[in-house]
Amino acid sequence: MDTKKLAEKLIPDELPSPESYEELYPARQLPAGAEVTRLAPSPTGFIHLGNLFSALADERVAHTTGGIFYLRIEDTDEKRKVDGAVESVIRSLDYFGIKFDEGAEIDSPLNKYGPYYQRRRAGLYRAFAKKLIAEGLAYPCFCTSGELDAVREKQTENKEITGYYGTYAKCRNLSEEEIYKKLEEGMPYVIRLKSQGNAANKFTFRDAIKGDITVTENEQDIVILKSDGIPTYHFAHAIDDHFMHTTLVIRGEEWLSSLPVHIELHKVLGFKPPRYAHTSSLMKMDGDTKRKLSKRKDPELSLDYYRKAGYFPLAVVKYLMTVLNSNFEEWLLKNPDGDYRDFKFRIDKMGKSGALFDLDKLNDVSKTEISKLSADECYGFLSGWVSEFGTEADKAHFANREYLVKILNLVMGTGGKKRRKDIERAEQGVRLLDYFFDDTFKPVYGYRFDRETVNIVLKEFAAAYSPDDDNSVWFAKVKALAPKVGFAGEMSEYKAHPENYKGNVSDVAEILRIAVTGSANSPDLCTIMGILGRERSLARLEKGMI
RNA sequence: GGCCCUGUGGUCAAGCGGUUAAGACGGAGCCCUCUCAAGGCUCAAUCCCGGGUUCGAUUCCCGGCAGGGUCACCA
Numbered sequence: 296m297d298t299k300k301l302a303e304k305l306i307p308d309e310l311p312s313p314e315s316y317e318e319l320y321p322a323r324q325l326p327a328g329a330e331v332t333r334l335a336p337s338p339t340g341f342i343h344l345g346n347l348f349s350a351l352a353d354e355r356v357a358h359t360t361g362g363i364f365y366l367r368i369e370d371t372d373e374k375r376k377v378d379g380a381v382e383s384v385i386r387s388l389d390y391f392g393i394k395f396d397e398g399a400e401i402d403s404p405l406n407k408y409g410p411y412y413q414r415r416r417a418g419l420y421r422a423f424a425k426k427l428i429a430e431g432l433a434y435p436c437f438c439t440s441g442e443l444d445a446v447r448e449k450q451t452e453n454k455e456i457t458g459y460y461g462t463y464a465k466c467r468n469l470s471e472e473e474i475y476k477k478l479e480e481g482m483p484y485v486i487r488l489k490s491q492g493n494a495a496n497k498f499t500f501r502d503a504i505k506g507d508i509t510v511t512e513n514e515q516d517i518v519i520l521k522s523d524g525i526p527t528y529h530f531a532h533a534i535d536d537h538f539m540h541t542t543l544v545i546r547g548e549e550w551l552s553s554l555p556v557h558i559e560l561h562k563v564l565g566f567k568p569p570r571y572a573h574t575s576s577l578m579k580m581d582g583d584t585k586r587k588l589s590k591r592k593d594p595e596l597s598l599d600y601y602r603k604a605g606y607f608p609l610a611v612v613k614y615l616m617t618v619l620n621s622n623f624e625e626w627l628l629k630n631p632d633g634d635y636r637d638f639k640f641r642i643d644k645m646g647k648s649g650a651l652f653d654l655d656k657l658n659d660v661s662k663t664e665i666s667k668l669s670a671d672e673c674y675g676f677l678s679g680w681v682s683e684f685g686t687e688a689d690k691a692h693f694a695n696r697e698y699l700v701k702i703l704n705l706v707m708g709t710g711g712k713k714r715r716k717d718i719e720r721a722e723q724g725v726r727l728l729d730y731f732f733d734d735t736f737k738p739v740y741g742y743r744f745d746r747e748t749v750n751i752v753l754k755e756f757a758a759a760y761s762p763d764d765d766n767s768v769w770f771a772k773v774k775a776l777a778p779k780v781g782f783a784g785e786m787s788e789y790k791a792h793p794e795n796y797k798g799n800v801s802d803v804a805e806i807l808r809i810a811v812t813g814s815a816n817s818p819d820l821c822t823i824m825g826i827l828g829r830e831r832s833l834a835r836l837e838k839g840m841i
Numbered sequence: 842g843g844c845c846c847u848g849u850g851g852u853c854a855a856g857c858g859g860u861u862a863a864g865a866c867g868g869a870g871c872c873c874u875c876u877c878a879a880g881g882c883u884c885a886a887u888c889c890c891g892g893g894u895u896c897g898a899u900u901c902c903c904g905g906c907a908g909g910g911u912c913a914c915c916a
Binding site for chain 2: 336369372375436438456457458483485498504505507515518522528532547549553554566573587617618648650654656659660696716717774801802804805814815817818819821
């Protein structure tokens with residue numbers, strides 16, 4: 296068969312020669328050991344935690360080795376395309392502090408390997424498909440999806456390996472006449488690889504994360520060009536990673552099973568394959584079994600989820616880092632204020648098994664990060680959240696920056712040693728501020744003592760209170776009140792003889808606290824009353840009487 | 842079902858032939874304390890199973906078992 300003629304017939308386009316592309320995309324000039332990595336999402340909607348996880352690994356590897364991290368858009372499936380997805384990817388990653396050096400919609404002088412949208416590289420793929428056809432390594436297939444389904448059903452029934460291979464590859468041995476006849480009839484067709492492999496042959500492949508893995512040669516005549524002339528992922532990725540000079544392909548382990556296809560593709564194209572690193576996926580508990588986090592079922596996979604909930608973005612990144620390299624946690628303990636970028640990320644330190652997504656741990660990382668914020672930073676973080684997700688009242692409150700910073704200093708303990716460290720999300724922090732504003736102060740008088748006791752405490756304290764009192768004077772007044780209601784003024788005394796008292800100083804403070812803040816728990820009450828001011832403090836003490 | 846990957850406390854995990862089997866999160870308790878938070882201290886909890894190899898296996902080999910992934914003109 297004249298395969299050159301066939302190639303010309305099938306792909307008549309005037310295309311640059313395959314060799315010319317080597318000159319168009321010359322090797323990158325990078326220091327030794329520099330890794331070139333990429334994030335190659337399909338623009339099918341919104342980016343999720345799995346993407347962030349992978350992007351972080353890519354970005355770290357590239358930037359700890361002096362390499363390049365670029366963005367390529369795999370838009371070969373038109374049906375699944377979603378508008379605005381590319382911008383969304385960039386914006387989402389940027390929110391978490393991850394930036395690309397090069398690629399789609401990235402403004403950079405490094406963009407010399409584009410276009411970075413696969414649809415815009417159609418000529419490149421077609422040139423190589425044409426070459427393979429001419430070499431007899433690829434052929435047209437006219438099988439309909441109905442025929443393919445029927446074959447697959449039969450194979451399943453007979454417990455044979457499914458797919459297009461061996462004697463099942465009907466179009467593989469079509470005669471020249473048959474091909475041209477079908478072409479004349481205008482039958483739609485795809486281009487398939489004429490696989491040279493044999494599934495009986497096994498070989499060992501070294502994965503950068505999993506180590507040595509044993510796989511069999513590919514023998515499937517996979518589709519390389521779909522009927523619309525656009526390449527499949529497999530074909531496009533081999534060509535792109537070659538010409539974009541990717542050195543390390545980091546991708547989910549769900550790709551492991553198609554590795555033989557990719558190896559063969561590189562081989563027939565005459566390319567040296569990049570190194571591969573297959574990451575284990577983030578899992579989640581479903582009933583009593585683990586499963587991969589699913590975009591459709593699990594809201595926590597959406598990055599918006601973390602933004603809405605008010606997680607500190609850097610915390611999400613640091614949490615992910617602990618999953619990526621478990622020794623990162625140790626490093627973090629030693630360098631609590633260090634930049635995570637200073638940590639020596641290692642791809643070979645990545646876990647081989649799928650990690651359960653651990654919300655408790657994320658919460659822990661988030662609350663430590665939030666606790667480290669200065670009052671100004673904390674204000675910035677919370678007000679950012681409020682402007683997007685807060686109530687009208689929240690927005691009004693946050694307009695008063697000066698007052699807010701003062702409250703935050705107290706509530707969060709910013710700047711001091713005793714920092715509040717239980718705020719995991721912006722929303723919790725914002726709610727903690729409610730009682731400082733009269734419109735959101737919710738009196739909940741759940742006193743544990745009788746009416747008479749409560750009213751005496753409140754009334755007497757109001758009479759004694761002075762906004763000028765410092766902490767010790769303030770507390771002395773609380774203590775002085777105790778005997779008047781049969782409580783112990785000294786803690787030690789109470790502990791020695793609890794049977795002699797109805798309560799102790801802390802109970803007196805509790806009554807005051809409930810009246811002033813509506814809660815039995817709050818930061819230092821003396822300071823709170825100072826911030827509220829004399830008028831509002833006294834008003835609350837009075838209102839608190841029952 | 843075939844093929845591939847994985848298997849250390851509840852979770853993330855260190856470990857690479859001899860260890861009291863790190864550490865972190867979470868849990869329990871104690872101390873401190875005007876409550877909460879923070880902090881300090883203590884405790885409970887792990888090598889999937891069965892065979893080998895070896896003086897000695899969590900570590901090496903084989904076989905089970907379990908979990909996960911994948912079998913498209915989707916990526």
